Amino acid sequence: MAPMADPNVNIPLYTHGPSQPGGGRLPIAIVVGLLAIIAALLVPLAISARARVSTSDEPRIQPIQDMAQQPRYGPQSPSAVFNDGRAMRSPVSGTVARGRADDDDHYYRGFRTVTDANGNDTTTFLDGFPQRVTLTPELIARGEQRFNIYCAACHGKDGSGNGPIHQRASELVVLHxxxxxxxxxxxxDVVRTRPDGHLYNTINVGIRNMPAHGPQIPVADRWAIVAWVRTLQLRQNPPTPAAGKLP
Ligand code: HEC
Incomplete structure (x- = not known):
């Protein structure tokens, strides 16, 4: 049963909850304090938001330096450290760029040069295909396509030497x-009996009046063309079992 109010005594009833004077309200000082804290928390956000949309010549603030700022030379800049006054240095002579060692003579050059004890060089063209080239129908098809692009204009699609350039040149030769x-x-017979490496080298650096094709044709495609030239030759002069030359 709820306690009864005594009309003679002006004492507020002892109850819990909102009916208590000032109950449920925070003191004004705390409210102001909280608002101030919330406002203060927005300040870093405001600073970084402003930094995002504005530019500055000042270096960034870096609380942890960690060698982020170091003196360095820009490209082409001068330097008093070296005799020639340049900051940029050439690589030590004989330096090989990463991945460019081209250390497989057979694959990259088609020949090998050996220097004997007296300092004399002997160059041998290597026969057969390099180990990293696998003869597949795809390689030969690629070689046919590349041959028809790069070689057939002079040598003809069949290797007869009667390509359109030769036909036109033969007319002009008569005229002029x-x-x-x-x-x-x-x-x-001369070309058929050349080692494969010789054929490769002819494509790579040219021969006598024929220009080099190395700068236009990547290494793998040069070998594909060698495979196609050999295919053309075998078609024209198939080996006979009697000659014991069946591939
Ligand atoms: C601009 C014309 C031209 C093009 C293109 C050309 N050649 Fe030749 N090629 C020649 C001429 C000319 C000769 C003969 C050079 C000489 O005897 O002075 C020759 C010679 C050759 C020889 C004979 C070399 C030897 O062993 O005596 C081979 C093999 C050959 N070329 C392969 C090719 C291949 C493969 C291609 C394509 C990558 C090609 N040529 C592209 C003009 C050309």
């Missing part, structure tokens, strides 16, 4: 009484 070295007949 000029000189013209015909593209080689690729089925001649």
């Amino acid at each position: 009484q000029a000189n013209w070295t015909p593209p080689a007949y690729l089925h001649s």
Whole structure:
């Protein structure tokens, strides 16, 4: 049963909850204090938001330096440290760029040069395909396509040496009484008996009047072309079992 109010005594009833004077309200000082804290928390956000949209010549604030700022030379800048006054140094002579060692003679050059004790060089063209080249129908098809792009204009698609450039040049030679070295007949005994590395080298650096194709044709494609030239030659002069040369 609820306690009864005594009309003679002006004492507030002892109750819990909001009916108590000032109950549920925070003291004004605490409210102001909390608002101040919330406002203060927004300040770093405001600073970083401003930093994001504005530029500054000042270096960034770096509480932990960790060698982030170090003196350095820019490209092409001068330097008093070196005799030639340049900050940029050339690589030590003989330096090989990473991944460019090209240390497989057979694959990259098609020949090997050996220097004997007396300092004399002997160069041998290597026969067969390098280990890293696998003869597949895809490689030969690639070689055919590359040959028709790069070589057929002079040598003809069949390797006869009768490509459109040769045909046109032969007309002009008569007209202008000029000189013209015909593209080689690729089925001649000379070309057929050359080592594969020689054929590769011909594509790579050219031969006599034929220009180099190395700068235009990547290494793997040069070997594909070698495979195609060999295919053309075998088609023209298939080996006979009697000759004991079946591949
Ligand atoms: C601009 C014309 C031209 C193009 C393109 C050309 N050649 Fe030749 N090639 C020649 C001429 C010319 C010769 C003969 C050079 C000489 O005897 O002075 C020759 C010679 C050759 C020989 C004979 C080399 C030897 O062993 O005596 C081979 C093999 C050969 N070329 C392969 C190729 C291949 C493979 C390609 C394509 C990557 C090619 N050529 C592209 C013009 C060309």
